[in-house]
Amino acid sequence: MITITGIIVLALIAYFAKEFITGGMSISNPLENSTTDSAPIVEGRFTPLSLAKFNGTDDPKILIAVKGKVYDVSNGASFYGPGGPYENFAGRDASRGLAKNSFELDCLTPTDQPIDQLKNLTADEIESLDGWEQHFEGKYPLVGTLHENGDSI
Ligand code: HEM
Structure with a gap:
């Protein structure tokens, strides 16, 4: 019964x-660690220009480059999404800004200019950048690398 x-x-x-x-x-696939519905990117090869559209607006996915590596930070949309405190970093190479602890636009290299080689940073700034690199490495999926040109997605 x-x-x-x-x-x-x-x-x-x-x-x-x-x-x-x-x-x-x-x-779930760890590389699919995104809050968006768009397909996961696995090991993409980006240029500053192809990265730029992943800013949470043109594409819901948010990517950020740090020291030549591209992370999917879509899960941190409250930081990097439209209206977030660090939205300037979305779709961009954030390395110099992270090194100098600044999210101001003047720390971002325009997307049509050569990738910032970070040559003139102080020891403290390099240390700060390395700390942020660890943070991103530990928190977000690595989805690709940043290149001057080449196959972009
Ligand atoms: C007014 C000064 C600032 C305050 C009060 C502040 C506050 C915070 C807070 C509360 C968090 C979250 C920490 C956590 O839960 O893990 C955070 C994360 C963060 N902050 Fe700031 N911040 C400030 C300035 C800056 C500046 C100038 C930068 C520029 C580099 C910056 C970059 C970041 C980044 C990259 C994260 C990590 C977000 C993530 O985990 O994806 N912050 N901040």
Whole structure:
């Protein structure tokens, strides 16, 4: 004889089975660590120009370059998304700004100019940048690298 508890248990099993089948509870790919619906980027090769569209507006995905590596920071949209405190970094090479602890536009190299080689940073600024690199490395998926030109996506 089926009890109320039995019906509840069956309903819960049916619910979780449906969630699992429709993807709601599936184990996610770590590179798919994005709050957006757009497809994950895996090891893309970016130029400053091709990176620029990933600013949370032109494309919902938000990417940031730090020391030549490109991270998907979409999960940090409250920081980097439109209206966020660090939105200037979205779609850009943030290295100099992170080194100098500034999110001002004058720390960002225009996208049609050569990539900042970060030659004239002080020891403190290099240390600060390296600290931020660790932060991004530990928190966000690495999705590509930044190049002067070449195949861009
Ligand atoms: C008025 C001064 C500032 C305040 C009060 C402030 C506050 C904060 C807070 C509360 C967090 C979140 C920390 C956490 O939960 O992990 C954060 C993260 C961060 N801040 Fe600031 N900040 C300031 C200035 C700056 C400046 C000038 C920069 C420029 C480089 C900056 C870059 C960042 C970055 C990159 C993160 C990490 C966001 C992430 O995890 O993706 N902040 N800040």
